[in-house]
Amino acid sequence: xxxxxxxxxxxxxxxxxxxxxxxxxxxxxxxxxxxxxxxxxxxxxxxxxxxxxxxxxxxxxxxxxxxxxxxxxxxxxxxxxxxxxxxxxxxxxxxxxxxxxxxxxxxxxxxxxxxxxxxxxxxxxxxxxxxxxxxxxxxxxxxxxxxxxxxxxxxxxxxxxxxxxxxxxxxxxxxxxxxxxxxxxxxxxxxxxxxxxxxxxxxxxxxxxxxxxxxxxxxxxxxxxxxxxxxxxxxxxxxxxxxxxxxxxxxxxxxxxxxxxxxxxxxxxxxxxxxxxxxxxxxxxxxxxxxxxxxxxxxxxxxxxxxxxxxxxxxxxxxxxxxxxxxxxxxxxxxxxxxxxxxxxxxxxxxxxxxxxxxxxxxxxxxxxxxxxxxxxxxxxxxxxxxxxxxxxxxxxxxxxxxxxxxxxxxxxxxxxxxxxxxxxxxxxxxxxxxxxxxxxxxxxx
Amino acid sequence: xxxxxxxxxxxxxxxxxxxxxxxxxxxxxxxxxxxxxxxxxxxxxxxxxxxxxxxxxxxxxxxxxxxxxxxxxxxxxx
Numbered sequence: 001x002x003x004x005x006x007x008x009x010x011x012x013x014x015x016x017x018x019x020x021x022x023x024x025x026x027x028x029x030x031x032x033x034x035x036x037x038x039x040x041x042x043x044x045x046x047x048x049x050x051x052x053x054x055x056x057x058x059x060x061x062x063x064x065x066x067x068x069x070x071x072x073x074x075x076x077x078x079x080x081x082x083x084x085x086x087x088x089x090x091x092x093x094x095x096x097x098x099x100x101x102x103x104x105x106x107x108x109x110x111x112x113x114x115x116x117x118x119x120x121x122x123x124x125x126x127x128x129x130x131x132x133x134x135x136x137x138x139x140x141x142x143x144x145x146x147x148x149x150x151x152x153x154x155x156x157x158x159x160x161x162x163x164x165x166x167x168x169x170x171x172x173x174x175x176x177x178x179x180x181x182x183x184x185x186x187x188x189x190x191x192x193x194x195x196x197x198x199x200x201x202x203x204x205x206x207x208x209x210x211x212x213x214x215x216x217x218x219x220x221x222x223x224x225x226x227x228x229x230x231x232x233x234x235x236x237x238x239x240x241x242x243x244x245x246x247x248x249x250x251x252x253x254x255x256x257x258x259x260x261x262x263x264x265x266x267x268x269x270x271x272x273x274x275x276x277x278x279x280x281x282x283x284x285x286x287x288x289x290x291x292x293x294x295x296x297x298x299x300x301x302x303x304x305x306x307x308x309x310x311x312x313x314x315x316x317x318x319x320x321x322x323x324x325x326x327x328x329x330x331x332x333x334x335x336x337x338x339x340x341x342x343x344x345x346x347x348x349x350x351x352x353x354x355x356x357x358x359x360x361x362x363x364x365x366x367x368x369x370x371x372x373x374x375x376x377x378x379x380x381x382x383x384x385x386x387x388x389x390x391x392x393x394x395x396x397x398x399x400x401x402x403x404x405x406x407x408x409x410x411x412x413x414x415x416x417x418x419x420x421x422x423x424x425x426x427x428x429x430x431x432x433x434x435x436x437x438x439x440x441x442x443x444x445x446x
Numbered sequence: 447x448x449x450x451x452x453x454x455x456x457x458x459x460x461x462x463x464x465x466x467x468x469x470x471x472x473x474x475x476x477x478x479x480x481x482x483x484x485x486x487x488x489x490x491x492x493x494x495x496x497x498x499x500x501x502x503x504x505x506x507x508x509x510x511x512x513x514x515x516x517x518x519x520x521x522x523x524x
Contacts, residue, residue, distance in 0.1 A: 032463070033482070063477075067461060156486065179492075181501065201485055320460050323477065371481075378496050414481055417505075 003032030003155045004141040006066050006211065008122050008134060010355035011054055013044050013068075015124040021054060023128050026164035028137075029069040031157050034067050037362030045365045077164045099180040099202050105148045106174035111135030111167070111191055132167040134190045143173045144200045148248075149185050154182075166195025173409050176437050177254035188234040206409035209236065209266055210422065212273040215244035215290055223434055225250035230295070231344050232285060232312055232343065235260035237408035238360060239311030240267045241422040244431055246307070247276030251321065254285035254295065258312070279303075285339040292350035304350055304351050310340055310359040316375055316410045325374055332378030341385050353393035356433040359386060361402045388398040401429040450519070452524045455494060456510055469511030484495075484496045495522040 002111065007030050015022035017212035040060055048055035051314060053073070058066040097105070109131060118126045118134035126134055137160070144155045171191035178185050189196040224246050234243040234255035243255045244267060253271055257264035257280060264280040271278035281294045295303045314331045322325070340359060347355070361383055364376040386400045403426075405411055450464075456471065457464035460478040473479040479487075486502055490513075491497075491513070497520055505515040517524045 033461070033478070034480075036518070064461070154482065156482065179489065182489055184485055184489060201482065201487075320477075414485055 002141040002145060003030060003139055003192070004158070006036060007068055007158075007163070008057055008093055009042075009059060010044050010066075012122040012125045014054070014056070015122075015128050019124070020076065021049075021070075021072060022125060024072040024074070024164075025070050025129075026073040026161070028158070028160040029071075030160075031067045032065075032155050033067065033316045034060070034063060034065045035154075036060060036213040045265035055406060061321050063319075067304075073164045073386050077195065078127065079126075079128060080167055080392055081130045089101060094419050096152070096205070099149070099178050099185060099226065101182055101183050102148055102175050103178040104173065104175065105187075107147060107276075109147060109173050109189065109191070110142050111139045111169045111171070111173055111248055111392055130167075132169065133163065135169065136163075136167045136194050139171070140189055140196055143187070143189050144198060147173060147202050148175060148187060149202045150355055152203045153185075153203065154203060156201055156226055157197040158196055158198050160194060160196040162193040162195050167194055168192030170426065179247035201414055203414065204412050206412050206445075207407055209263060210241045210244050210270070211353070212244060212248070212270040214241070214423060215248035215270075216274060217248075218227060218427060219245050219430070221248075223249040223306070224433060227251045227307050227434070228303050228305050228308040230256070230303075230307065230347075231309045232256050232283065233263035234267060234309070234311060235280075236421045237311065237313075237410055238403075238406060238422055239309065240428060241428050242311070242358075242430060243267050244271055244274070244310050244424065245280070246309075247271035248274050249305065251276070252418050253278040254298060254301070254305070254438055255263065255280045256294075258282070258284045285310075285343055286334060286344040288339070288346040295350075305347065306355045308344075308347060308355050308357045310357070312339065315411070317413075319386070320371070320374075323373075329374035332375050333381055336378045336382040337385055340382060344389060348393065352395075354395040356397040356399070357386075357389070358399045358429060358433055359400075362404045363398045365402055397433065399429050399432050403429075452514055453498070453510060455490050456487065456513075457485060459490050459493075465493060467510060469514070472509040474508075494519075495524075503504055 007028065011213050012023060043059045045057045045059060046054065047057055054070040056068040057064050069136055113135045117132040122134055135215060136149065140158055144153050151261035168191050171189065173187055173189045175185055175187045183202045184199065185202060188198050189198060229242040229246045229251040231239050231253060233239045247253050253276060255264045255267050255278065268278040268280050279298050283291060311334050313333055318328065362376055362379045364372040365380055383400055386398050389396055390398050405419045406422050406425045408422060410418055453464050453504060455468050456467055460476060460483055461477055492512055495517060503516050508518055514524050
């Protein structure tokens with residue numbers, strides 16, 4: 001949710017607890033430090049309360065998510081109620097511009113809110129300051145999220161002055177500075193007496209989905225001829241690239257998807273361009289018992305997987321609540337360890353253990369990365385599971401490469417970060433699935 | 447700008463008391479120093495010292511001490 005909503009929620013709380021203070025707010029200085037998602041429980045702390053200012057902070061457990069500094073005028077400001085502007089009077093959805101192209105962006109904006117929304121969501125604040133006040137602050141969110149930078153924006157800071165004066169329902173915005181090397185845009189919004197200086201960061205777009213062209217010529221043409229490759233979680237990222245590389249090398253491929261049906265169909269269509277037999281199938285790794293039935297429903301020859309690739313994953317880079325975030329670890333471990341083990345057990349029960357298995361691990365186990373602590377811990381546990389599989393099922397060949405950071409939709413970053421190409425990262429490990437097992441010849445001692 | 451002013455800049459952007467910061471302060475020991483703050487730190491440094499940092503220099507600023515070294519190499523008086 002946008003930080004402005006959090007700021008309004010904090011102002012509503014102040015309006016209830018200290019209405020005389022809320023009535024005197026003339027300036028709001030906000031720093032949105034971390035995202036908050038709907039349904040999360042946020043705590044408001046009053047850090048400083050002086051005659052002319054308040055300093056507030058919002059916390060998610062032990063994690064500060066927002067800091068607010070409020071300047072208080074000498075006298076209360078009477079509430080102002082904005083006339084309803086016409087929604088949709090001007091286009092608000094910004095084109096997907098590069099940061100460079102935003103440098104000269106300017107336009108109109110308005111303080112429109114749905115009828116009754118201000119009164120319903122922030123009743124005490126709206127009674128004290130009026131719907132124009134709520135609408136003016138909501139306009140900041142509208143500008144950042146829908147006009148400039150648009151849907152890839154991260155609202156970082158806002159310094160809003162003139163809140164004690166006459167607010168207008170219509171106003172303007174203009175970009176003051178765009179810094180492409182920082183993915184950062186500074187802009188100004190005015191609505192009557194209100195003047196706001198905003199800063200937003202722009203998340204780079206995710207890399208495009210892999211295409212047949214990416215895989216063509218990168219694999220021996222027949223290394224996987226006659227093999228049935230089950231690519232679990234193959235609709236995007238590494239799984240999608242693996243599916244195309246296997247298809248390019250002659251495998252019959254089944255790509256499973258949980259939420260990305262369209263993406264999976266795209267990968268299958270690309271695989272068919274390579275002349276491969278590729279199908280898709282809905283599957284949630286949390287419900288492995290459905291897998292044999294889903295594979296049995298594949299048209300044509302029976303699909304008995306002799307290559308299994310496990311790519312399901314939660315989002316890897318997410319906000320952390322603690323130095324070791326137990327909930328984050330649990331989410332990773334559920335998929336990489338619990339779901340994985342159950343999927344393999346299900347496949348062995350249905351088809352036997354004579355298959356090759358690839359599940360990616362991480363180079364963060366060799367070179368620890370603080371923000372990947374929980375992810376790496378779960379991957380370490382998964383490696384333990386794999387080592388037990390190999391002992392328990394001697395026919396099963398397991399490949400668990402510790403992959404470096406690979407450029408996928410999971411690793412899009414504000415800071416340009418070195419990342420391997422998915423094809424280069426995966427290719428040798430895919431080939432290892434079918435490479436002859438090396439037998440070491442050793443000269444026996446006399 | 448005095449050497450202490452660089453620490454003050456980090457304190458302001460990271461929202462951490464300056465007394466808790468040292469040359470060894472880094473993302474590894476400071477939860478507030480995350481990827482979003484990196485961009486704010488770089489923006490504040492660029493504005494304060496009137497220079498521009500490359501991506502490589504940003505990536506090398508893994509502590510306040512390293513940031514100071516990089517800024518000195520670029521001629522900033524910190």
